[in-house]
Amino acid sequence: MILFGHAAFQYLNAACELGLFELLAEKGPLTSKDIRTALDLEERAGDILLLGCAALGLVHRDGPTCRLSAEITDLMERDEWTHVVNTVAFEQYVVYESQRDFTDSLRHNTNVGLRRVPGDGTGLYRRLSQNPHMEEVFYRYMRSWSQLANAHLVRHLDLSGARTLLDCGGGDAVNATALAQANPHLRVTVLEIPESVPLAEEAIRAAGLQGRVTVRAADILEDPFPTGFDCVLFAHQLVIWTPEENTALLRKAHTALAPGGRVAVFNSMSDDTGDGPLIAALDSVYFASLPAEGGMIYPWSRHEASMRAAGFTELRRIPLPTWTPHGILTGTRAA
Ligand SMILES: C[S@@+](CC[C@H](N)C(=O)[O-])C[C@H]1O[C@@H](n2cnc3c(N)ncnc32)[C@H](O)[C@@H]1O
Known part of the structure; x- marks a missing residue:
């Protein structure tokens, strides 16, 4: 096989x-x-x-x-089959070709497979808008991959005491809108690269959440985060970057939070034993070969180390009962 x-x-x-x-x-x-x-x-x-x-x-x-x-x-x-079909299209039209560069990506410790995606920009995301079919396939998949697990995010991330949430690299706002729908008092700010802002705005309009969910163009690696939030979310975000970049992003999240606020990391997780789960291992070929210089489906403990280095306490792991290896990790900024 x-x-x-x-x-x-x-x-x-x-x-x-x-x-x-x-x-x-x-x-x-x-x-x-x-x-x-x-x-x-x-x-x-x-x-x-x-x-x-x-x-x-x-x-x-x-x-x-x-x-x-x-x-x-x-x-x-x-009702999960459409999500599988959307994932198959993503593997075929976004992932497949770049995986031929997996060996070189390991040798050079960088995303050599990006050379197979035409356009300018140091990462996949800025090139998507220059490749409309790839962009459409990517965001259809991303929405599905989030929807396969974000009902658990809505259930486990208690936002009853939160008024504001910052969604960093929020894509087409699939998680921002789900959280806003479940928490009628919540206002969400989505940060996205300028190229993807229109996609998020369209999805927010379609959900009837204009005013409560807003999108701001920003480079989360380069720009300072807005401040005063009760919760900061990284959904399918800390699988893209190197551990050092993740720690830097979490430090910005710490500054963006009001005292007592929480950070939530929602994405696939691998086991601390380094031998699975299988989907986490297979998905890591994509993160090694294509989207950005460094990334993988990290073990829980790697995210926890970055969270501690950024100043978070009261870390909590929430493994999810899904066939995808999704989990949620939360941390608190001391009051
Ligand atoms: C893997 S997708 C996740 C999207 C969404 N959070 C979700 O879970 O469905 C990563 C998103 O991060 C955005 N992104 C990548 N680099 C970024 C940057 N430097 N600043 C802001 N957003 C970025 C991409 O445009 C993309 O929409």
Whole structure:
């Protein structure tokens, strides 16, 4: 499976793009001939697709008919399948090519794979707006990846006593709007690079939260943070940067907080034992190869060390019961 992992992924991607799974969910079980006709494939092409999808357990063949696997059926019933499809597109159109530079990225300890994304800018994010298809695929995925776990963020991050929250590198405001919806008294400021501000503003308008959720153009690495907040959130942010940059960002968060305020780090976490979980390990290839100079799915203890160095106390780990390796880490600025 490891040797041919790239081919396994291409079966999954092709089946997603061709609509095989939705077809079987809606009309299955179906014969291979019915499937070929519905997907407009020649006999040999249909045979290849079904051979791979059946061998990988994505579909099951019972004599002449094919049906959807229980795992995909389950993801569809839990309304998570669209999030998986969006993640597959991200892997195919944003991640896949740059991973060819993984070895060199390790050798040089930097994101060599960025050379495969046309445009100016030292990181992936500033190049996205110069590659509209990649940008659309990226933010569709990012929204999905957040939504796979942010109901837990809403549940665990008690903001009942908070009036203001700063969301650093908040993307299209997917977490800012979820937190604002759940906490009607809360006002949220999203910091984003200028190129991504319109995406966030559009999502805030669509959620009807103008006025309560606002976006400010800022470079979180270079610019000072606004101050006086009750909570500072880093969602899928401290996986991008080096440990030194993370400590510097957390110091800025400490200054941005009112005394007694809290910082929350919400992203995938790896185990302190350095041997998993598997998705954290596999996702780290992307963070090593593409978005910025340094980053990975860090172990909990690495974030905790950065938090302590930045002055936070009362650190609290909240592992989440999701198939993604998401977790939340909170810390407090002493009152
Ligand atoms: C991995 S995405 C996470 C988005 C969002 N927080 C979420 O969880 O869905 C990282 C985001 O950080 C933003 N970003 C990257 N570098 C930044 C910088 N220097 N200043 C501000 N935002 C930045 C990117 O534009 C992108 O939207």
